[in-house]
Amino acid sequence: MRGLGRRQRNLLFITESVFVVILIIVWIASGVLQKSTNLLVLFLYSFPSEFLIAILPHEPVLIYFGKFFTPATVTAVALTSTLIVEVTNYYAISHLFDLRAFQKIKSSPLVNKIVRLFLKAPFLALWTASFTPIIFYPFRFLVVLAKYPAWKFVLAVALGRGPRFFLLALLGKMVNVPNSVLILFTLALVLMGGVPFLRNHLKRKRLRARQAGAGAEGDRG
Numbered sequence: 001m002r003g004l005g006r007r008q009r010n011l012l013f014i015t016e017s018v019f020v021v022i023l024i025i026v027w028i029a030s031g032v033l034q035k036s037t038n039l040l041v042l043f044l045y046s047f048p049s050e051f052l053i054a055i056l057p058h059e060p061v062l063i064y065f066g067k068f069f070t071p072a073t074v075t076a077v078a079l080t081s082t083l084i085v086e087v088t089n090y091y092a093i094s095h096l097f098d099l100r101a102f103q104k105i106k107s108s109p110l111v112n113k114i115v116r117l118f119l120k121a122p123f124l125a126l127w128t129a130s131f132t133p134i135i136f137y138p139f140r141f142l143v144v145l146a147k148y149p150a151w152k153f154v155l156a157v158a159l160g161r162g163p164r165f166f167l168l169a170l171l172g173k174m175v176n177v178p179n180s181v182l183i184l185f186t187l188a189l190v191l192m193g194g195v196p197f198l199r200n201h202l203k204r205k206r207l208r209a210r211q212a213g214a215g216a217e218g219d220r221g
Helices: 006-029 039-050 059-066 071-098 100-106 109-118 122-131 137-145 150-174 179-220
Strands: none
Touching: 039 059, 039 071, 059 071, 059 150, 071 100, 071 137, 071 150, 109 137, 122 137, 122 150
């Protein structure tokens, strides 16, 4: 992607984003797909659940498919698509940071401090975030900001996500988790992921309101 022109990179980024958005819409709108046990559904689900800052959790889906397939099969399918998405993430985020609007973020002292901290043990940090329930999406941005090699990033994700996916599928195989529980689990994870964004949005909105109020008072003075 680095070798492409700006127009080509813009087109590729837009195409990737539109593709994922379409998958999300189709998934939400189709009750058949949501109840399907077709491995293609599992493969495609990784795109909306792993792309950039995704709010769709992968855990309930892996547990669900673990009911019908061996943990090894579920892991192989989910991990393959996940790695494809993470490669896409790496180059999509690289493109974002090439845009002028994101240059200030790259030069921020706080960001540089976080990047230096990450570079003390990048592979271990990525593996830990991939394997544990730690929120993963910040690391997608960190690897790009730190100019960490894409292949090392993908390898760390594979070594972390692989065992994680296997254990989740094994849980689905060994424990008969009712679908209603999986649905509630999914909703809970979506809410947990969405609350920080909503909180930040409201905080920024209040800040803008205070600034506007202060500006109005200054004009009157």
